[in-house]
Amino acid sequence: MSSALEKAFSLIEYLAQNPHGSSVSSLSEALGQPASGIHRSLKMLEELGYVRQLDQGKHYALTIKLSALGLSYLGGLGLNDVTQPILDKLAEQTEELIRMAIIDGEHLVWVGVSQGTKSGLKYDPSSEQGQTAHFASSASGIALLATMSDEEAISKVMKQGMTRDGQGSGAPMTIQQLLDVLGTTRKRGYSINCNSFLDGMAAMARVIYDPVTGKPFGTVSIAGPAVRLTKERMDTFEKRLERASKELSEASRASNYFKHLEV
Structure with missing residues:
Protein backbone atom coordinates (compact mmCIF):
# COMPACT_ATOMS: atom_id res chain seq x y z
CA MET A 1 0.00 0.00 0.00
CA SER A 2 1.36 3.43 -0.92
CA SER A 3 2.15 5.97 1.77
CA ALA A 4 -0.37 8.42 0.30
CA LEU A 5 -3.14 5.83 0.40
CA GLU A 6 -2.30 4.87 3.98
CA LYS A 7 -2.44 8.51 5.04
CA ALA A 8 -5.76 9.05 3.29
CA PHE A 9 -7.35 6.06 4.96
CA SER A 10 -6.00 7.07 8.37
CA LEU A 11 -7.69 10.45 7.89
CA ILE A 12 -10.97 8.82 6.90
CA GLU A 13 -10.88 6.49 9.91
CA TYR A 14 -10.15 9.34 12.31
CA LEU A 15 -12.84 11.61 10.87
CA ALA A 16 -15.34 8.75 11.04
CA GLN A 17 -14.84 8.73 14.81
CA ASN A 18 -15.14 12.52 14.99
CA PRO A 19 -18.28 13.33 13.00
CA HIS A 20 -18.37 17.00 14.08
CA GLY A 21 -15.09 17.64 12.29
CA SER A 22 -11.45 18.23 13.17
CA SER A 23 -8.93 20.95 12.42
CA VAL A 24 -5.74 20.34 10.46
CA SER A 25 -3.68 20.87 13.61
CA SER A 26 -5.79 18.37 15.58
CA LEU A 27 -5.47 15.81 12.80
CA SER A 28 -1.73 16.40 12.59
CA GLU A 29 -1.29 15.84 16.31
CA ALA A 30 -3.58 12.81 16.49
CA LEU A 31 -2.11 11.04 13.46
CA GLY A 32 1.51 12.11 13.85
CA GLN A 33 1.67 13.56 10.36
CA PRO A 34 2.90 17.01 9.22
CA ALA A 35 0.15 19.60 8.87
CA SER A 36 1.19 20.25 5.26
CA GLY A 37 0.73 16.57 4.38
CA ILE A 38 -2.60 16.43 6.21
CA HIS A 39 -3.80 19.44 4.22
CA ARG A 40 -2.82 17.86 0.89
CA SER A 41 -4.62 14.61 1.77
CA LEU A 42 -7.73 16.52 2.85
CA LYS A 43 -7.79 18.46 -0.41
CA MET A 44 -7.51 15.22 -2.39
CA LEU A 45 -10.36 13.64 -0.40
CA GLU A 46 -12.40 16.80 -0.81
CA GLU A 47 -12.00 16.69 -4.58
CA LEU A 48 -13.16 13.06 -4.54
CA GLY A 49 -16.24 14.00 -2.51
CA TYR A 50 -15.36 12.22 0.73
CA VAL A 51 -14.49 15.28 2.84
CA ARG A 52 -16.05 18.74 3.22
CA GLN A 53 -14.94 21.96 4.87
CA LEU A 54 -16.74 23.40 7.88
CA ASP A 55 -16.71 26.96 9.27
CA GLN A 56 -14.81 28.46 6.32
CA GLY A 57 -12.21 25.72 6.18
CA LYS A 58 -11.18 25.69 9.85
CA HIS A 59 -12.43 22.12 10.30
CA TYR A 60 -12.95 19.16 8.02
CA ALA A 61 -15.55 16.39 8.23
CA LEU A 62 -16.64 13.41 6.17
CA THR A 63 -19.45 13.84 3.69
CA ILE A 64 -22.36 11.42 3.49
CA LYS A 65 -20.74 9.68 0.49
CA LEU A 66 -18.82 7.15 2.56
CA SER A 67 -21.88 6.34 4.68
CA ALA A 68 -23.97 5.89 1.55
CA LEU A 69 -21.43 3.47 0.14
CA GLY A 70 -21.45 1.49 3.38
CA LEU A 71 -25.23 1.33 3.50
CA SER A 72 -25.34 0.31 -0.14
CA TYR A 73 -22.83 -2.46 0.54
CA LEU A 74 -24.73 -3.76 3.57
CA GLY A 75 -27.99 -3.54 1.66
Missing part, protein backbone atom coordinates in the same frame (compact mmCIF):
# COMPACT_ATOMS: atom_id res chain seq x y z
CA GLY A 76 -26.57 -5.61 -1.17
CA LEU A 77 -25.44 -8.26 1.29
CA GLY A 78 -28.85 -8.44 2.92
CA LEU A 79 -27.21 -8.25 6.33
CA ASN A 80 -29.62 -5.83 7.98
CA ASP A 81 -32.66 -7.41 6.35
CA VAL A 82 -32.11 -10.74 8.07
CA THR A 83 -30.73 -9.57 11.41
CA GLN A 84 -32.60 -6.37 12.31
CA PRO A 85 -35.96 -8.02 13.16
CA ILE A 86 -34.19 -10.30 15.64
CA LEU A 87 -32.33 -7.40 17.26
CA ASP A 88 -35.55 -5.37 17.43
CA LYS A 89 -37.41 -8.22 19.11
CA LEU A 90 -34.74 -8.65 21.78
CA ALA A 91 -34.70 -4.87 22.35
CA GLU A 92 -38.46 -4.89 22.86
CA GLN A 93 -38.24 -7.81 25.28
CA THR A 94 -35.43 -6.38 27.39
CA GLU A 95 -36.02 -2.63 26.95
CA GLU A 96 -32.26 -2.21 26.70
CA LEU A 97 -29.68 -1.54 23.99
CA ILE A 98 -29.02 -4.50 21.68
CA ARG A 99 -25.97 -4.70 19.44
CA MET A 100 -24.58 -7.19 16.97
CA ALA A 101 -20.93 -7.40 15.97
CA ILE A 102 -19.35 -9.56 13.29
CA ILE A 103 -15.81 -10.81 12.79
CA ASP A 104 -14.04 -9.01 9.96
CA GLY A 105 -10.53 -10.42 9.57
CA GLU A 106 -8.69 -9.75 12.83
CA HIS A 107 -11.38 -7.41 14.12
CA LEU A 108 -14.81 -7.56 15.73
CA VAL A 109 -16.95 -4.80 14.24
CA TRP A 110 -20.30 -3.44 15.46
CA VAL A 111 -22.75 -3.51 12.56
CA GLY A 112 -26.25 -3.73 14.06
CA VAL A 113 -28.12 -1.92 16.82
CA SER A 114 -31.60 -1.62 18.30
CA GLN A 115 -32.52 0.67 21.19
CA GLY A 116 -35.20 -0.75 23.46
CA THR A 117 -35.11 2.00 26.07
CA LYS A 118 -38.04 4.35 25.61
CA SER A 119 -37.29 6.75 28.45
CA GLY A 120 -34.88 7.44 31.29
CA LEU A 121 -31.18 6.66 31.15
CA LYS A 122 -29.94 5.34 27.84
CA TYR A 123 -26.60 4.78 26.14
CA ASP A 124 -26.23 6.10 22.59
CA PRO A 125 -23.58 4.10 20.67
CA SER A 126 -24.11 5.85 17.33
CA SER A 127 -20.47 6.93 17.10
CA GLU A 128 -19.33 3.34 17.56
CA GLN A 129 -21.34 1.76 14.75
CA GLY A 130 -18.94 0.41 12.17
CA GLN A 131 -16.09 0.69 14.66
CA THR A 132 -13.91 -2.10 16.01
CA ALA A 133 -14.90 -3.48 19.41
CA HIS A 134 -12.21 -3.48 22.08
CA PHE A 135 -11.56 -7.09 23.00
CA ALA A 136 -10.47 -6.70 26.62
CA SER A 137 -13.08 -4.21 27.86
CA SER A 138 -16.26 -4.95 25.88
CA ALA A 139 -18.69 -7.76 26.69
CA SER A 140 -18.72 -8.71 23.01
CA GLY A 141 -14.93 -8.91 22.91
CA ILE A 142 -14.72 -11.03 26.04
CA ALA A 143 -17.42 -13.40 24.76
CA LEU A 144 -15.44 -13.96 21.55
CA LEU A 145 -12.08 -14.31 23.34
CA ALA A 146 -13.59 -17.00 25.57
CA THR A 147 -14.05 -19.25 22.51
CA MET A 148 -10.28 -19.22 21.93
CA SER A 149 -7.35 -20.79 23.73
CA ASP A 150 -5.68 -18.63 26.36
CA GLU A 151 -2.68 -18.18 24.08
CA GLU A 152 -4.76 -17.00 21.12
CA ALA A 153 -6.87 -14.70 23.29
CA ILE A 154 -3.80 -13.09 24.85
CA SER A 155 -2.27 -12.61 21.40
CA LYS A 156 -5.43 -10.86 20.16
CA VAL A 157 -5.52 -8.55 23.17
CA MET A 158 -1.83 -7.70 23.03
CA LYS A 159 -2.05 -6.87 19.33
CA GLN A 160 -4.97 -4.49 19.92
CA GLY A 161 -3.90 -3.25 23.33
CA MET A 162 -5.03 -4.20 26.82
CA THR A 163 -6.44 -0.75 27.49
CA ARG A 164 -8.15 2.01 25.52
CA ASP A 165 -8.93 5.65 26.15
CA GLY A 166 -12.14 6.09 28.11
CA GLN A 167 -12.52 2.51 29.26
CA GLY A 168 -14.16 1.78 32.60
CA SER A 169 -12.43 1.17 35.90
CA GLY A 170 -13.69 -2.42 36.01
CA ALA A 171 -11.90 -3.58 32.85
CA PRO A 172 -9.13 -6.18 33.23
CA MET A 173 -5.76 -4.45 33.47
CA THR A 174 -3.41 -7.44 33.59
CA ILE A 175 -3.08 -10.75 31.76
CA GLN A 176 -4.06 -12.65 34.90
CA GLN A 177 -7.20 -10.56 35.36
CA LEU A 178 -8.08 -11.18 31.71
CA LEU A 179 -7.57 -14.94 32.08
CA ASP A 180 -9.74 -14.97 35.22
CA VAL A 181 -12.54 -13.20 33.33
CA LEU A 182 -12.23 -15.61 30.39
CA GLY A 183 -12.34 -18.63 32.70
CA THR A 184 -15.54 -17.41 34.34
CA THR A 185 -17.07 -16.59 30.96
CA ARG A 186 -16.35 -20.07 29.59
CA LYS A 187 -18.05 -21.70 32.57
CA ARG A 188 -21.07 -19.40 32.33
CA GLY A 189 -21.41 -19.62 28.55
CA TYR A 190 -21.73 -15.89 28.02
CA SER A 191 -19.94 -12.74 29.15
CA ILE A 192 -20.98 -10.22 31.77
CA ASN A 193 -19.23 -7.01 32.67
CA CYS A 194 -19.90 -3.86 34.64
CA ASN A 195 -17.96 -0.57 34.52
CA SER A 196 -15.65 -2.19 32.00
CA PHE A 197 -16.31 -0.74 28.56
CA LEU A 198 -17.49 2.47 30.23
CA ASP A 199 -17.96 3.47 33.86
CA GLY A 200 -21.63 3.28 34.70
CA MET A 201 -22.42 0.77 31.92
CA ALA A 202 -23.14 -2.95 32.21
CA ALA A 203 -23.44 -5.51 29.43
CA MET A 204 -23.77 -9.19 28.59
CA ALA A 205 -22.95 -10.92 25.30
CA ARG A 206 -23.15 -14.27 23.53
CA VAL A 207 -21.26 -15.58 20.54
CA ILE A 208 -23.12 -16.30 17.30
CA TYR A 209 -21.98 -19.46 15.53
CA ASP A 210 -22.03 -20.28 11.84
CA PRO A 211 -24.77 -22.92 11.35
CA VAL A 212 -22.66 -24.80 8.78
CA THR A 213 -19.11 -24.67 10.11
CA GLY A 214 -19.87 -24.22 13.80
CA LYS A 215 -17.27 -21.46 13.99
CA PRO A 216 -17.95 -18.10 15.68
CA PHE A 217 -18.79 -15.29 13.28
CA GLY A 218 -20.06 -12.60 15.64
CA THR A 219 -21.72 -11.64 18.91
CA VAL A 220 -25.01 -10.25 20.17
CA SER A 221 -25.13 -8.16 23.34
CA ILE A 222 -27.46 -6.42 25.77
CA ALA A 223 -26.18 -3.20 27.37
CA GLY A 224 -27.50 -0.47 29.60
CA PRO A 225 -26.85 1.72 32.64
CA ALA A 226 -25.35 -0.34 35.48
CA VAL A 227 -27.88 1.02 37.97
CA ARG A 228 -30.66 -0.57 35.92
CA LEU A 229 -28.98 -3.52 34.21
CA THR A 230 -28.00 -5.36 37.39
CA LYS A 231 -26.63 -8.91 37.63
CA GLU A 232 -30.05 -10.10 38.78
CA ARG A 233 -31.77 -8.48 35.80
CA MET A 234 -29.20 -9.88 33.39
CA ASP A 235 -29.91 -13.35 34.77
CA THR A 236 -33.51 -13.00 33.62
CA PHE A 237 -32.30 -12.13 30.09
CA GLU A 238 -30.03 -15.17 29.73
CA LYS A 239 -32.48 -17.38 27.82
CA ARG A 240 -33.64 -14.56 25.58
CA LEU A 241 -30.06 -13.69 24.66
CA GLU A 242 -29.31 -17.34 23.94
CA ARG A 243 -32.41 -17.61 21.75
CA ALA A 244 -31.46 -14.48 19.83
CA SER A 245 -27.94 -15.80 19.17
CA LYS A 246 -29.41 -19.01 17.76
CA GLU A 247 -31.92 -17.11 15.64
CA LEU A 248 -29.14 -14.90 14.26
CA SER A 249 -27.15 -18.02 13.48
CA GLU A 250 -30.00 -19.48 11.45
CA ALA A 251 -30.82 -16.15 9.82
CA SER A 252 -27.26 -15.90 8.55
CA ARG A 253 -28.10 -18.56 5.96
CA ALA A 254 -30.14 -15.93 4.10
CA SER A 255 -27.39 -13.29 3.85
CA ASN A 256 -24.84 -13.13 1.06
CA TYR A 257 -22.26 -11.83 3.53
CA PHE A 258 -22.19 -14.96 5.63
CA LYS A 259 -22.13 -17.31 2.65
CA HIS A 260 -18.58 -16.34 1.78
CA LEU A 261 -17.52 -17.11 5.35
CA GLU A 262 -18.42 -20.76 4.85
CA VAL A 263 -15.79 -21.24 2.15
Whole structure:
Protein backbone atom coordinates (compact mmCIF):
# COMPACT_ATOMS: atom_id res chain seq x y z
CA MET A 1 0.00 0.00 0.00
CA SER A 2 1.36 3.43 -0.92
CA SER A 3 2.15 5.97 1.77
CA ALA A 4 -0.37 8.42 0.30
CA LEU A 5 -3.14 5.83 0.40
CA GLU A 6 -2.30 4.87 3.98
CA LYS A 7 -2.44 8.51 5.04
CA ALA A 8 -5.76 9.05 3.29
CA PHE A 9 -7.35 6.06 4.96
CA SER A 10 -6.00 7.07 8.37
CA LEU A 11 -7.69 10.45 7.89
CA ILE A 12 -10.97 8.82 6.90
CA GLU A 13 -10.88 6.49 9.91
CA TYR A 14 -10.15 9.34 12.31
CA LEU A 15 -12.84 11.61 10.87
CA ALA A 16 -15.34 8.75 11.04
CA GLN A 17 -14.84 8.73 14.81
CA ASN A 18 -15.14 12.52 14.99
CA PRO A 19 -18.28 13.33 13.00
CA HIS A 20 -18.37 17.00 14.08
CA GLY A 21 -15.09 17.64 12.29
CA SER A 22 -11.45 18.23 13.17
CA SER A 23 -8.93 20.95 12.42
CA VAL A 24 -5.74 20.34 10.46
CA SER A 25 -3.68 20.87 13.61
CA SER A 26 -5.79 18.37 15.58
CA LEU A 27 -5.47 15.81 12.80
CA SER A 28 -1.73 16.40 12.59
CA GLU A 29 -1.29 15.84 16.31
CA ALA A 30 -3.58 12.81 16.49
CA LEU A 31 -2.11 11.04 13.46
CA GLY A 32 1.51 12.11 13.85
CA GLN A 33 1.67 13.56 10.36
CA PRO A 34 2.90 17.01 9.22
CA ALA A 35 0.15 19.60 8.87
CA SER A 36 1.19 20.25 5.26
CA GLY A 37 0.73 16.57 4.38
CA ILE A 38 -2.60 16.43 6.21
CA HIS A 39 -3.80 19.44 4.22
CA ARG A 40 -2.82 17.86 0.89
CA SER A 41 -4.62 14.61 1.77
CA LEU A 42 -7.73 16.52 2.85
CA LYS A 43 -7.79 18.46 -0.41
CA MET A 44 -7.51 15.22 -2.39
CA LEU A 45 -10.36 13.64 -0.40
CA GLU A 46 -12.40 16.80 -0.81
CA GLU A 47 -12.00 16.69 -4.58
CA LEU A 48 -13.16 13.06 -4.54
CA GLY A 49 -16.24 14.00 -2.51
CA TYR A 50 -15.36 12.22 0.73
CA VAL A 51 -14.49 15.28 2.84
CA ARG A 52 -16.05 18.74 3.22
CA GLN A 53 -14.94 21.96 4.87
CA LEU A 54 -16.74 23.40 7.88
CA ASP A 55 -16.71 26.96 9.27
CA GLN A 56 -14.81 28.46 6.32
CA GLY A 57 -12.21 25.72 6.18
CA LYS A 58 -11.18 25.69 9.85
CA HIS A 59 -12.43 22.12 10.30
CA TYR A 60 -12.95 19.16 8.02
CA ALA A 61 -15.55 16.39 8.23
CA LEU A 62 -16.64 13.41 6.17
CA THR A 63 -19.45 13.84 3.69
CA ILE A 64 -22.36 11.42 3.49
CA LYS A 65 -20.74 9.68 0.49
CA LEU A 66 -18.82 7.15 2.56
CA SER A 67 -21.88 6.34 4.68
CA ALA A 68 -23.97 5.89 1.55
CA LEU A 69 -21.43 3.47 0.14
CA GLY A 70 -21.45 1.49 3.38
CA LEU A 71 -25.23 1.33 3.50
CA SER A 72 -25.34 0.31 -0.14
CA TYR A 73 -22.83 -2.46 0.54
CA LEU A 74 -24.73 -3.76 3.57
CA GLY A 75 -27.99 -3.54 1.66
CA GLY A 76 -26.57 -5.61 -1.17
CA LEU A 77 -25.44 -8.26 1.29
CA GLY A 78 -28.85 -8.44 2.92
CA LEU A 79 -27.21 -8.25 6.33
CA ASN A 80 -29.62 -5.83 7.98
CA ASP A 81 -32.66 -7.41 6.35
CA VAL A 82 -32.11 -10.74 8.07
CA THR A 83 -30.73 -9.57 11.41
CA GLN A 84 -32.60 -6.37 12.31
CA PRO A 85 -35.96 -8.02 13.16
CA ILE A 86 -34.19 -10.30 15.64
CA LEU A 87 -32.33 -7.40 17.26
CA ASP A 88 -35.55 -5.37 17.43
CA LYS A 89 -37.41 -8.22 19.11
CA LEU A 90 -34.74 -8.65 21.78
CA ALA A 91 -34.70 -4.87 22.35
CA GLU A 92 -38.46 -4.89 22.86
CA GLN A 93 -38.24 -7.81 25.28
CA THR A 94 -35.43 -6.38 27.39
CA GLU A 95 -36.02 -2.63 26.95
CA GLU A 96 -32.26 -2.21 26.70
CA LEU A 97 -29.68 -1.54 23.99
CA ILE A 98 -29.02 -4.50 21.68
CA ARG A 99 -25.97 -4.70 19.44
CA MET A 100 -24.58 -7.19 16.97
CA ALA A 101 -20.93 -7.40 15.97
CA ILE A 102 -19.35 -9.56 13.29
CA ILE A 103 -15.81 -10.81 12.79
CA ASP A 104 -14.04 -9.01 9.96
CA GLY A 105 -10.53 -10.42 9.57
CA GLU A 106 -8.69 -9.75 12.83
CA HIS A 107 -11.38 -7.41 14.12
CA LEU A 108 -14.81 -7.56 15.73
CA VAL A 109 -16.95 -4.80 14.24
CA TRP A 110 -20.30 -3.44 15.46
CA VAL A 111 -22.75 -3.51 12.56
CA GLY A 112 -26.25 -3.73 14.06
CA VAL A 113 -28.12 -1.92 16.82
CA SER A 114 -31.60 -1.62 18.30
CA GLN A 115 -32.52 0.67 21.19
CA GLY A 116 -35.20 -0.75 23.46
CA THR A 117 -35.11 2.00 26.07
CA LYS A 118 -38.04 4.35 25.61
CA SER A 119 -37.29 6.75 28.45
CA GLY A 120 -34.88 7.44 31.29
CA LEU A 121 -31.18 6.66 31.15
CA LYS A 122 -29.94 5.34 27.84
CA TYR A 123 -26.60 4.78 26.14
CA ASP A 124 -26.23 6.10 22.59
CA PRO A 125 -23.58 4.10 20.67
CA SER A 126 -24.11 5.85 17.33
CA SER A 127 -20.47 6.93 17.10
CA GLU A 128 -19.33 3.34 17.56
CA GLN A 129 -21.34 1.76 14.75
CA GLY A 130 -18.94 0.41 12.17
CA GLN A 131 -16.09 0.69 14.66
CA THR A 132 -13.91 -2.10 16.01
CA ALA A 133 -14.90 -3.48 19.41
CA HIS A 134 -12.21 -3.48 22.08
CA PHE A 135 -11.56 -7.09 23.00
CA ALA A 136 -10.47 -6.70 26.62
CA SER A 137 -13.08 -4.21 27.86
CA SER A 138 -16.26 -4.95 25.88
CA ALA A 139 -18.69 -7.76 26.69
CA SER A 140 -18.72 -8.71 23.01
CA GLY A 141 -14.93 -8.91 22.91
CA ILE A 142 -14.72 -11.03 26.04
CA ALA A 143 -17.42 -13.40 24.76
CA LEU A 144 -15.44 -13.96 21.55
CA LEU A 145 -12.08 -14.31 23.34
CA ALA A 146 -13.59 -17.00 25.57
CA THR A 147 -14.05 -19.25 22.51
CA MET A 148 -10.28 -19.22 21.93
CA SER A 149 -7.35 -20.79 23.73
CA ASP A 150 -5.68 -18.63 26.36
CA GLU A 151 -2.68 -18.18 24.08
CA GLU A 152 -4.76 -17.00 21.12
CA ALA A 153 -6.87 -14.70 23.29
CA ILE A 154 -3.80 -13.09 24.85
CA SER A 155 -2.27 -12.61 21.40
CA LYS A 156 -5.43 -10.86 20.16
CA VAL A 157 -5.52 -8.55 23.17
CA MET A 158 -1.83 -7.70 23.03
CA LYS A 159 -2.05 -6.87 19.33
CA GLN A 160 -4.97 -4.49 19.92
CA GLY A 161 -3.90 -3.25 23.33
CA MET A 162 -5.03 -4.20 26.82
CA THR A 163 -6.44 -0.75 27.49
CA ARG A 164 -8.15 2.01 25.52
CA ASP A 165 -8.93 5.65 26.15
CA GLY A 166 -12.14 6.09 28.11
CA GLN A 167 -12.52 2.51 29.26
CA GLY A 168 -14.16 1.78 32.60
CA SER A 169 -12.43 1.17 35.90
CA GLY A 170 -13.69 -2.42 36.01
CA ALA A 171 -11.90 -3.58 32.85
CA PRO A 172 -9.13 -6.18 33.23
CA MET A 173 -5.76 -4.45 33.47
CA THR A 174 -3.41 -7.44 33.59
CA ILE A 175 -3.08 -10.75 31.76
CA GLN A 176 -4.06 -12.65 34.90
CA GLN A 177 -7.20 -10.56 35.36
CA LEU A 178 -8.08 -11.18 31.71
CA LEU A 179 -7.57 -14.94 32.08
CA ASP A 180 -9.74 -14.97 35.22
CA VAL A 181 -12.54 -13.20 33.33
CA LEU A 182 -12.23 -15.61 30.39
CA GLY A 183 -12.34 -18.63 32.70
CA THR A 184 -15.54 -17.41 34.34
CA THR A 185 -17.07 -16.59 30.96
CA ARG A 186 -16.35 -20.07 29.59
CA LYS A 187 -18.05 -21.70 32.57
CA ARG A 188 -21.07 -19.40 32.33
CA GLY A 189 -21.41 -19.62 28.55
CA TYR A 190 -21.73 -15.89 28.02
CA SER A 191 -19.94 -12.74 29.15
CA ILE A 192 -20.98 -10.22 31.77
CA ASN A 193 -19.23 -7.01 32.67
CA CYS A 194 -19.90 -3.86 34.64
CA ASN A 195 -17.96 -0.57 34.52
CA SER A 196 -15.65 -2.19 32.00
CA PHE A 197 -16.31 -0.74 28.56
CA LEU A 198 -17.49 2.47 30.23
CA ASP A 199 -17.96 3.47 33.86
CA GLY A 200 -21.63 3.28 34.70
CA MET A 201 -22.42 0.77 31.92
CA ALA A 202 -23.14 -2.95 32.21
CA ALA A 203 -23.44 -5.51 29.43
CA MET A 204 -23.77 -9.19 28.59
CA ALA A 205 -22.95 -10.92 25.30
CA ARG A 206 -23.15 -14.27 23.53
CA VAL A 207 -21.26 -15.58 20.54
CA ILE A 208 -23.12 -16.30 17.30
CA TYR A 209 -21.98 -19.46 15.53
CA ASP A 210 -22.03 -20.28 11.84
CA PRO A 211 -24.77 -22.92 11.35
CA VAL A 212 -22.66 -24.80 8.78
CA THR A 213 -19.11 -24.67 10.11
CA GLY A 214 -19.87 -24.22 13.80
CA LYS A 215 -17.27 -21.46 13.99
CA PRO A 216 -17.95 -18.10 15.68
CA PHE A 217 -18.79 -15.29 13.28
CA GLY A 218 -20.06 -12.60 15.64
CA THR A 219 -21.72 -11.64 18.91
CA VAL A 220 -25.01 -10.25 20.17
CA SER A 221 -25.13 -8.16 23.34
CA ILE A 222 -27.46 -6.42 25.77
CA ALA A 223 -26.18 -3.20 27.37
CA GLY A 224 -27.50 -0.47 29.60
CA PRO A 225 -26.85 1.72 32.64
CA ALA A 226 -25.35 -0.34 35.48
CA VAL A 227 -27.88 1.02 37.97
CA ARG A 228 -30.66 -0.57 35.92
CA LEU A 229 -28.98 -3.52 34.21
CA THR A 230 -28.00 -5.36 37.39
CA LYS A 231 -26.63 -8.91 37.63
CA GLU A 232 -30.05 -10.10 38.78
CA ARG A 233 -31.77 -8.48 35.80
CA MET A 234 -29.20 -9.88 33.39
CA ASP A 235 -29.91 -13.35 34.77
CA THR A 236 -33.51 -13.00 33.62
CA PHE A 237 -32.30 -12.13 30.09
CA GLU A 238 -30.03 -15.17 29.73
CA LYS A 239 -32.48 -17.38 27.82
CA ARG A 240 -33.64 -14.56 25.58
CA LEU A 241 -30.06 -13.69 24.66
CA GLU A 242 -29.31 -17.34 23.94
CA ARG A 243 -32.41 -17.61 21.75
CA ALA A 244 -31.46 -14.48 19.83
CA SER A 245 -27.94 -15.80 19.17
CA LYS A 246 -29.41 -19.01 17.76
CA GLU A 247 -31.92 -17.11 15.64
CA LEU A 248 -29.14 -14.90 14.26
CA SER A 249 -27.15 -18.02 13.48
CA GLU A 250 -30.00 -19.48 11.45
CA ALA A 251 -30.82 -16.15 9.82
CA SER A 252 -27.26 -15.90 8.55
CA ARG A 253 -28.10 -18.56 5.96
CA ALA A 254 -30.14 -15.93 4.10
CA SER A 255 -27.39 -13.29 3.85
CA ASN A 256 -24.84 -13.13 1.06
CA TYR A 257 -22.26 -11.83 3.53
CA PHE A 258 -22.19 -14.96 5.63
CA LYS A 259 -22.13 -17.31 2.65
CA HIS A 260 -18.58 -16.34 1.78
CA LEU A 261 -17.52 -17.11 5.35
CA GLU A 262 -18.42 -20.76 4.85
CA VAL A 263 -15.79 -21.24 2.15
